[in-house]
Amino acid sequence: MKVVLYAVKSGASQRALLSIALEVDKVFWSGKADRMIRLSELLPLGIAEEACNRLTEQWSKENEEKGGREARQDWMEDVKRVVRLLVGEGKEPACPTLWVEEVAIGSECSYDGDEEYLADRATHRHHEESLVKAARLAGILLAGRSLLREEAVQLLGDVMLAEHSADYLAALQFAALTGALQLTAAVAPKPSAPPLHGFRALAERLRPAQLLGLAAAPRRPDNLALYCRRCGSGHDKMRRTPCAACGQACAYCEACLTMGRSRQCGLLVIGVPQTGATSFFTNSQTLISTLAPSHAQTPSPTLVPAHASALSPAHTPGHAPTSSPTHAPAPTPENLSERWGLSPAQCQATITALQYLNNPHRNTSKPSKHSSTFLLWAVTGAGKTEMIFPLLEAVLTRGGRALLATPRRDVVLELAPRLAKALPNYSRTVLYGGSTDRWENGALTLATTHQLLRFQEAFDLVLIDELDAFPYHNDPMLHYAANKCRKKSGFTVLLSATPPLQLQRAVARRRLPCARVPVRYHRHPLPVPQRLAFPALNQWLRKQKLPNKLLKPLQRSIKRGAQVFLFVPYVRQVEPLVKLLRRYASILNIAPHAIDGTSSKDAERNDKVTFFRDHSLSLLVTTTILERGVTIPKSDVFILDAGNPLFDAASLVQMAGRAGRSSADPFGLVYFGAPVWTTSQRSSIQQIRSMNSLAKQQGYLQ
Amino acid sequence: MPLNISSWFSPTTKACPICGRAGAPAASPIAIPIRHPEPRKILSSLCAPCRKAIPWISNPVCRICGRAERCEDCTRRQQRNYTVSRCAVRYDYLMKDWLALYKYRGNEGLESILAAMLAFAYERLCEYSPQSHSFAAITSVPLAPERLQDRGFNQAERLALQLSRWYGLSYRPMLLRLRHTEKQSLKTRRSRVVDMRGNFSAVSSELFSHSSTLPLSPAAPTAASTTPRIILVDDIYTTGSTLEECARVLRQSAIPEALPEIYGLLWARS
CATH class of the missing domain: 3.40.50.300 (P-loop containing nucleotide triphosphate hydrolases)
Structure with a gap:
């Protein structure tokens, strides 16, 4: 989107700001600032924000130097110069003409004291009041959030009542002026990194370019270093495309695209009070204190009748802490x-x-x-x-x-x-x-x-x-x-x-x-995996023959009435293995339909897990998709091809953790079946053993 | 972390731009039915399952609109302003997802892929009329300004631009959208046709006048080249009402001596 870049001056100090609804700013600054100028052209949000920052920095520096005595005369030129610099950076022909114009502060009603004027003033005052209310509500509702413009508008539309002015952008702008919210570009130049410490600082100082005095510029050109304010992704996730909304080639973030598109000219509303917002004009502080969602203040019930629960907990009566934390009983x-x-x-x-x-x-x-x-x-x-x-x-x-x-x-x-x-x-x-x-x-x-x-x-x-x-x-x-x-x-x-x-x-x-x-709630040690050395899965799948070393423990498990997880590394191995096992169903002494398999590609996965839970399946072939979160009271775990690099130590521990979870059967069996013995297998067993010995040391074991 | 030295020597596999899986380049090369090398290259960056799932319309049953099955609309229609149209793929659920990713999610990384798929339709269109390797211009169905502001791009325009670069066509914006209509996908067939009336206007009739130096106007009016051919690009053909209306507006605003033939080029046919 495009925004207005403007500047206000009060006494000796001046400040550059941007606005998504300039009418609101005129109302806000009336009585607080002496003069106001704006750039006639609308600027893309990203550029306007950068211009604001540069102008504010420059002016505050100059202010300090002059001791705040004399105001700058050429602030219009400053605005033009900075914008020209920024707009010209991207393109060959610099921005041709820029117009800065003076803006009349205050709402525009210049009638003389007749009735019409008075009536007009009344509606104006009413309008202002509703704007203030809407802004305060927006500040409360958006506190702690970071939303794109569409989301923020949707939120306000869902929660606010129609009477609080349908102009949500105006409410947002007013809330931002009071300092309750921050309106920023969703994708922005990365703030410069903090100074380096220790070895890295030394390395930086010893860089040849530094030593030769050639290193005026930072290592990476600045315009590359964009980042997404919402998801923190760096410039490698940015894609620059021509944008019809701002007329520039502006970047968007590919990493968080599923949550709505965050782009350089896109507005991000951050519900965090601005730091240093109050430092500029002291007389605006009173306003801030009345507007900012302070925790001491409960919003009046007329403001938010139906949505009290939507407010932050401190405001809601039911949640008031009954005792202060110091008096809470020590656990x-x-x-x-x-x-x-x-x-x-x-x-x-x-x-x-x-x-x-x-x-x-x-x-x-x-x-x-x-x-x-x-x-x-x-x-x-x-x-x-x-x-x-x-x-x-x-x-x-x-x-x-x-x-x-x-x-x-x-x-x-x-x-x-x-x-x-x-x-x-x-x-x-x-x-x-x-x-x-x-x-x-x-x-x-x-x-x-x-x-x-x-x-x-x-x-x-x-x-x-x-x-x-x-x-x-x-x-x-x-x-x-x-x-x-x-x-x-x-x-x-x-x-x-x-x-x-x-x-x-x-x-x-x-x-x-x-x-x-280190111990399960039933206070028995974790089952330690046993090793079964047999050929790789693909090899005996091709031969259509289960290795005896696998068949025997499987028979034992089924005989003791346990349900069996069979983990395999790849989705494509599930189906053939199920078929092969069904041929062995009579030897295993279970019905063929009690054997099934599932994977991430399986649409009926939830059904199959339910069947497994209620014992209508007794043998489930699966991939790592079921390594977490499934609890079967009496179960044994077989991990086939446990040496496969897809199974790291963490996932081996998780899979082994499917066994022996209930107090009725705390000693489930876990087998690692693989032709090779790998580091991850070894370290997973080591992790399990160390947890068991820690439990024993601390006397948690029954 | 174990050093995986063998990976230093294996070919780098890129993530598939659509499904994001690190798909190895397809073991059994799946044919890409496009001749131009650049779209081929782009499509070969897809992983094998994605590439396999594209429902190309290689043999359109309807010779007019390029649909893959028998098309009652075209037989029923009395009068037609566009000559023929060709579509690259059938608009099935997967294609719907792909288009939604691009159009509504704003994943502009898919743009070149969709454009490469459209190249298939373009080559089919060239096959249909082999004598006319000279399309005078390529243009696209416009978006309403508000919609364009929201979305940030016009998908049809982007696809057309990409295509014009590959095949050396000259892209010209020729149409304006006057009204902001409801989403087409929410309407019935009847109301689509009625609503479409008066939605578009031609950019300027100058494009078609004698005085302009564009290749559109027959500079040397020989018998063969009196009818300039214009390609009109859009993303989906559902009832053809958009295409028909655009073609009507374009032909209306042209001068009668050089009445253009409008060829529709669409990414998907529902």
């Missing part, structure tokens, strides 16, 4: 296990985590990039979900907002009723692609990971479940989103059974505080 193992039914190991870890939340910087030796992050490392089947509840409650009782992010939609849907049951007194928002409460601001938000992109500095506690699972794994965008949606004073708690190596290392070096739950 003890007894009351935790009583209230939530936790096992001793779970209690211990939960208490460590709660202590961290109350008093963060005690256990780490030095601050690092993990400074406000806590890792909850719980083995498969330890009962992670139950341990989440006390953490959430601790934050919610203080009146904070909490977020639980899970990788998959079905997990969200499964967890929502459990959370509703465990924490019934707090408003909940469930977010996933296509969910209905998209714009609610619940105290407790349950979301799929991609939804985190739509938040910024919104939550006091961010819980990330299964952080090593599919969407997070190797996706910097989601890590950025998870960091971004946490308040500056907030915490992140990571939950995992198999944290990635990098985090394990950080824990070992005491850079990352961590609590381990």
